[in-house]
Amino acid sequence: MQSARFHYILKDIMSKTLKDTINLISPLSEGEIVEGRIIGFGRSALYIDLSPRGTAVVYGREFYDVKNALKGLEIGDRIAGEIIIAENEEGYPEMSIRRGFRQKIWEDLAEKKESGETIEVRVAGANKGGLIVKIEDIQAFLPASQLSFEHFPRVEDADKNKILSKLEDLVGQTLKVKVLDIDQKEEKLILSEKLEEMEKTKETLKKYQKGDLVEGEITGLADFGAFIRFGVNNLEGLIHISELDWGLVKHPSDIVKVGQKVKARIVDIGRDGRVSLSLKMAQAPKKEIAKAKETAHPRADEKKEASKKVTASQKTTKKAKSKDESAS
Numbered sequence: 001m002q003s004a005r006f007h008y009i010l011k012d013i014m015s016k017t018l019k020d021t022i023n024l025i026s027p028l029s030e031g032e033i034v035e036g037r038i039i040g041f042g043r044s045a046l047y048i049d050l051s052p053r054g055t056a057v058v059y060g061r062e063f064y065d066v067k068n069a070l071k072g073l074e075i076g077d078r079i080a081g082e083i084i085i086a087e088n089e090e091g092y093p094e095m096s097i098r099r100g101f102r103q104k105i106w107e108d109l110a111e112k113k114e115s116g117e118t119i120e121v122r123v124a125g126a127n128k129g130g131l132i133v134k135i136e137d138i139q140a141f142l143p144a145s146q147l148s149f150e151h152f153p154r155v156e157d158a159d160k161n162k163i164l165s166k167l168e169d170l171v172g173q174t175l176k177v178k179v180l181d182i183d184q185k186e187e188k189l190i191l192s193e194k195l196e197e198m199e200k201t202k203e204t205l206k207k208y209q210k211g212d213l214v215e216g217e218i219t220g221l222a223d224f225g226a227f228i229r230f231g232v233n234n235l236e237g238l239i240h241i242s243e244l245d246w247g248l249v250k251h252p253s254d255i256v257k258v259g260q261k262v263k264a265r266i267v268d269i270g271r272d273g274r275v276s277l278s279l280k281m282a283q284a285p286k287k288e289i290a291k292a293k294e295t296a297h298p299r300a301d302e303k304k305e306a307s308k309k310v311t312a313s314q315k316t317t318k319k320a321k322s323k324d325e326s327a328s
Contacts, residue, residue: 028053028083028093035080035100038073046070048079048095056083056095066101069136098137105136106184113179118196122174126167128160133175138189146180146192149236154220154227194272201273204233208275210266213282218260226252228264228277237275239264244279255279 028034028050036056040047046058058066058081073079081097088094112119121140125132130143144153144167153166180192208214208231216230225240244255256262256279264277 026053028056028086030083030086032083033080033099034083034095035078038075038077038079040075041070046097048081050093055092056081057088057092058095058097059088062094062096062098065098065137069101069105101136102138105138106182109135109138109179109189110182110184113182116178116195118176118178120174121177121191123171126164126171128164128167131167131170131175133177133191135189139187140189140191142175142177142191142193146190146194148193148197149219149227149229151175151193152220152227154222198273200233201235204231204235205269205273205275207231208266208269210268212266213263214266214277215261215263218256218258218262220258221252221256223251226256226279228262230264230277235275237264237266237277239277239279243267243277243281246280246283 034050034053034056036048036050038046039049039055044059044063046063048056048058050056062084079097080100080103081095082099083093084096085094111117119135121133121135121142123131123142124134130141130146133140133142144163147153151170153163155162155166175193176196177191177193178195179189180195181188181190183189214230216228218226219229219236220227223241225238226244227236228239229236239252239256241249241252244252249255262279263282264279265281266275267278267281268276270276
């Protein structure tokens with residue numbers, strides 16, 4: 001009898017506990033941020049366990065917007081999202097995981113910046129300043145100044161429309177880049193193709209030093225100088241307009257043409273892998289310097305000769321004066 005009474009009391013306690021637990025589980029509401037565990041993939045849906053609050057579904061457009069990113073996930077992985085419908089016609093709460101995915105993408109990109117990992121991106125558009133790319137649904141910018149030598153828009157007259165045309169030719173192409181700058185709060189993501197190229201360039205540049213004479217081909221012209229490709233691995237450098245000739249150069253096209261084979265001397269190798277070269281330093285610079293000095297100033301021996309002539313003239317004058325004084 002005591003046993004039956006004990007079971008009755010225990011059953012009453014458990015019933016009250018269950019009711020209290022159910023009351024503590026608040027219903028899901030639209031706009032609420034939740035986190036759960038992936039329990040299933042459908043052809044057009046993703047199922048997420050939100051225990052003890054039930055199972056949510058990512059469905060329709062919300063599913064297709066993140067379909068590519070889902071390829072890296074497995075059953076059991078945890079993911080966060082936003083409740084957009086508290087209960088649909090099938091009785092499921094519907095979720096949007098774009099926000100959660102965006103956060104994960106930002107975190108992955110920050111890690112890639114720290115590690116220096118290379119990523120592949122597809123060019124979606126272009127403007128006069130550079131290229132626009134998308135990583136999932138995050139827009140990034142690849143400035144023209146951060147393009148590789150191969151893709152840098154070389155325009156002789158620096159015409160912005162011509163630069164844009166060159167950049168538009170890259171739309172649709174896949175480029176290898178690295179993260180240059182990232183700021184999630186500002187929604188800023190800057191990429192660099194040059195950083196990816198730099199590591200290979202630095203390794204090759206170890207074979208060269210300042211003063212080396214190289215042979216290469218002029219690959220492009222700009223108002224500020226000429227681009228030259230040289231070496232076995234097609235290194236690229238810049239010959240500044242002031243290094244094209246010993247005289248005054250109005251425009252690089254007055255000295256060199258695209259496709260022209262030239263010899264140039266390396267004058268600087270920067271830490272960033274940029275190579276500066278000189279065309280004039282490869283053209284018997286001592287002789288040119290001597291000529292330049294002669295034009296500006298008389299040579300030392302000429303000065304001495306002139307001085308001797310003046311001295312001889314002065315002596316002759318003095319002798320003539322002495323003779324005149326003796327005669328008188």
